[in-house]
Amino acid sequence: MTLDAGLDQPLRVVNVGLELFAEQIEAQGAAVDRVDWRPPAGGPDIASLLARLED
Amino acid sequence: MVLMSVAARLRGQPGVREAAALMGTPANHALLAAAGLASPEVKGAAPGDLVLVVDAESEAAAAAALEAAGAMLEERSRASGVLRRPRTLEAALAARPDANLAVISVPGAYAALEARTALRGGLHVFLFSDNVSLADEVELKRLAAARGLLCMGPDCGTAYLGGIGLGFANVVPRGRIGCVAASGTGLQAVVSQLAALGEGISHGIGVGGRDLSAEVGGTMTTLALAALARDPRTEAIVVISKPPSAAALPALESAIRATGKPVVVCCLGAASSGAPGTWVSTLDDAADAAAALLRGVSWSPRAFSDPDSVRARLAALGPARGTIRGLYTGGTLAHEARLLLEPLLGATGHRILDLGADEFTVGRPHPMLDPDARAAQVREAARDRDVGVVLLDVVLGRGTHPNPAGVVARAVRDARETAARAGRGLLAVASVVGTDADPQGRRHQVEELRAAGVEVLPSNAQAARFVALALRPELALALLGPR
Numbered sequence: 001m002t003l004d005a006g007l008d009q010p011l012r013v014v015n016v017g018l019e020l021f022a023e024q025i026e027a028q029g030a031a032v033d034r035v036d037w038r039p040p041a042g043g044p045d046i047a048s049l050l051a052r053l054e055d
Numbered sequence: 056m057v058l059m060s061v062a063a064r065l066r067g068q069p070g071v072r073e074a075a076a077l078m079g080t081p082a083n084h085a086l087l088a089a090a091g092l093a094s095p096e097v098k099g100a101a102p103g104d105l106v107l108v109v110d111a112e113s114e115a116a117a118a119a120a121l122e123a124a125g126a127m128l129e130e131r132s133r134a135s136g137v138l139r140r141p142r143t144l145e146a147a148l149a150a151r152p153d154a155n156l157a158v159i160s161v162p163g164a165y166a167a168l169e170a171r172t173a174l175r176g177g178l179h180v181f182l183f184s185d186n187v188s189l190a191d192e193v194e195l196k197r198l199a200a201a202r203g204l205l206c207m208g209p210d211c212g213t214a215y216l217g218g219i220g221l222g223f224a225n226v227v228p229r230g231r232i233g234c235v236a237a238s239g240t241g242l243q244a245v246v247s248q249l250a251a252l253g254e255g256i257s258h259g260i261g262v263g264g265r266d267l268s269a270e271v272g273g274t275m276t277t278l279a280l281a282a283l284a285r286d287p288r289t290e291a292i293v294v295i296s297k298p299p300s301a302a303a304l305p306a307l308e309s310a311i312r313a314t315g316k317p318v319v320v321c322c323l324g325a326a327s328s329g330a331p332g333t334w335v336s337t338l339d340d341a342a343d344a345a346a347a348l349l350r351g352v353s354w355s356p357r358a359f360s361d362p363d364s365v366r367a368r369l370a371a372l373g374p375a376r377g378t379i380r381g382l383y384t385g386g387t388l389a390h391e392a393r394l395l396l397e398p399l400l401g402a403t404g405h406r407i408l409d410l411g412a413d414e415f416t417v418g419r420p421h422p423m424l425d426p427d428a429r430a431a432q433v434r435e436a437a438r439d440r441d442v443g444v445v446l447l448d449v450v451l452g453r454g455t456h457p458n459p460a461g462v463v464a465r466a467v468r469d470a471r472e473t474a475a476r477a478g479r480g481l482l483a484v485a486s487v488v489g490t491d492a493d494p495q496g497r498r499h500q501v502e503e504l505r506a507a508g509v510e511v512l513p514s515n516a517q518a519a520r521f522v523a524l525a526l527r528p529e530l531a532l533a534l535l536g537p538r
Contacts, residue, residue: 001155001179002203003282007258008217009155014147014178016169017160021183021222024453025158028219033154035147036140037161037169044164 065109065124070116076124079104144169148176158221159208160184166209167191174198174206181221182208182263185413189270192263196274205282206275207261212239213452215246215259222261223423225452226492230255232345233289235279237266237296240385240450241321241338243488244515245293247497248342250490254349257288262296267322269302276303277310284314291317293345295338297390298325317348323387324394337391339514358520358534360513365521366535368510375482375525377443380436381407382429384422384459385488385515388448392519399523399530404441408432423455430466437470437481444482445470446522448515449500451489460487460500464507471508482525483509486518 001009011030015022022032065074075092077083079100087093092108100106107124111117141147148154157173159166163186170180170187174195182195187209199206207214207221213236214221218229225243227250234256236242246256260279267273276294283289292314299307299322311318311331318332321341327334333348335341340356347354359365379396383389389409396405408415410422410429422429429447436442445467449459456462467483474481485504489497501511512518524530 002177003205003278003285004203007260007282007286008288011156011217011219012151012154013156013158014144014151014154014173015158016144016147016173017158017183020454021158021160024224025219025221027453030219032158033147033151034140035144036142037144038142039162039165040168044168 061107061124061127064127065107065120068111068116068120068123070112071109071120072112073110074120075106075108077106077108079106144172144176148172148178154178156181156216158183163187163209167195170195170206170209171198174202174204177202177204179205179216180207181214181261182206182211183222184208185210189265189268192265193271193274196266196271200274200278205260205279208263210263210265211261213242213259214261215256217258220453223450223452223454225250225489226494227490228255229257229288231257231288231290231349232293233257233283233286233291234259234293234295235262235276235283236260236294237262237264237276238387240448240488241295241323241387243385243450243452244338244388245295245321245342245345247488247490248339248514249346250492252342252346254342254346257286258283264297267296267299267303267307269300271303273299273303273306273310277306280310280314280318284316289316291319291345291349293319293321293341294332295341295387296322298322304330317345319345319348323391337395337514337516338387339516359517362535365512365517365524366531366538369521369524369528369531372482372510372525374528375443375480375522377479378404378441379407379444379446379522379526380432380439380442381405381446382432382436383407383409383448384411384426384429385409385448385450386411388450388486388488388515391515392446395516395519396523399520400526407446423450423459426456426459426462430462433463433466433470433483434473437473440477440479443480444484444522444525446518447483447485447509448518449485449487449489449504451487451493451495451497451500453494455495458495458500458503460495460503464503464509467504467507467509482522483507484512484518484522484525485509486512486515488515 013032016035026032061076109117157178158181159169160183163184166184173180196206227246262275320332320334386409393407
């Protein structure tokens with residue numbers, strides 16, 4: 001959904017991080033999928049390097 | 056709890072003598088080895104793997120018991136969804152191609168990676184995480200703008216999209232005012248005040264505190280203004296930020312002009328200097344001006360909404376002495392108080408602290424989530440013989456502490472006792488950001504503070520001015536007008 005579709009599209013949320021935020025969005029009636037996020041192996045530098053290699 | 060009930064289910068199966076369900080952590084591996092259960096399969100279990108161990112009378116009994124436990128886990132995972140959760144954002148997006156917003160709050164070092172993945176997948180991003188580098192922020196926002204997507208943040212505390220509050224959000228009605236905010240608490244203060252005035256918001260787009268810096272150049276502020284300009288619900292717009300950098304100002308000005316809608320600009324610490332829009336200098340002025348613009352009534356800033364009551368309360372309190380210790384959970388509110396107090400009082404030992412700043416939050420949660428650190432600072436202030444006034448904010452909303460006023464009230468009672476024992480007075484002044492519809496209930500929170508002897512003003516700006524008047528009664532004519 002880009003801004004061309006306007007700001008009032010029904011939200012379909014993916015939550016990455018604090019469960020609190022997912023719960024409160026759900027409590028307001030929007031659909032939320034949760035990522036069971038863990039730090040990537042090797043730490044942020046390796047992960048960032050790998051992501052850049054994919055570009 | 057899950058593991059205990061799985062183990063109990065295993066033990067209840069026919070032919071099972073003993074059973075355990077545990078995660079493959081190093082400590083558990085040591086336990087299993089000591090019990091003689093470290094089979095090659097068990098040794099291969101990682102800390103995130105569940106290990107089921109069964110001591111049974113026969114192979115068949117063990118296999119049947121494990122099957123029963125597996126069925127139980129599957130049943131639970133269907134109920135809670137936990138075990139089916141994707142481990143990466145990529146996997147989540149593959150499973151849910153209609154997702155349109157990623158809410159990201161992982162540690163800053165990883166947050167840019169996740170945000171980039173989300174933007175490439177065509178999602179708007181609400182990026183709560185802080186400690187994202189300025190270079191990453193510039194890149195993420197360019198990527199977002201090129202794709203017509205919002206990158207709200209990094210360090211975005213609050214936003215509203217389509218009536219849904221994200222992050223620390225107050226419960227406010229939908230309405231006709233759109234907001235663009237580089238400050239989470241600033242947005243909370245404005246939308247709460249609008250709600251008190253009977254106005255709702257269409258959307259509240261957060262952009263993160265650095266958007267109008269020279270480096271970022273207002274990429275998201277301008278994109279958000281254009282989106283609100285096209286939004287049919289939005290009839291007026293409020294922009295909340297720190298002063299824009301000289302480099303970002305032209306882009307901001309032309310974006311404001313291009314909206315074709317009334318725009319109120321609250322860049323705390325910046326004067327208008329002929330820029331388009333109605334420029335105001337406090338958060339409550341921003342809300343008041345926006346409501347007045349929409350209603351077609353004239354508006355001018357005022358120091359207090361109820362000067363008579365302020366006069367009466369000051370007379371009852373008598374003059375205060377000493378210095379101010381401002382103990383804030385909202386950074387923008389602390390900044391606003393500093394801006395108001397410096398010209399009134401000068402810089403004579405007063406200290407206004409933002410307890411959500413990095414220097415106070417290393418290794419601990421933000422004070423809006425965990426108010427104990429601030430409570431300790433309130434008690435500590437009472438032991439400082441120079442401090443005569445504590446100035447506080449209490450920020451309500453979804454996602455924040457369930458009873459921040461209760462924690463403050465207890466600390467203020469203790470602090471006032473400490474000061475009284477030392478023969479000193481301690482004036483406590485606060486404002487509450489929030490609405491009666493918030494989970495904590497604004498009215499209830501105000502009552503709790505007042506019961507502890509806290510002077511509660513309708514806004515942060517008014518609380519700061521009240522403190523200035525308590526210390527310097529000769530400011531009364533300037534701030535309260537002629538009697």
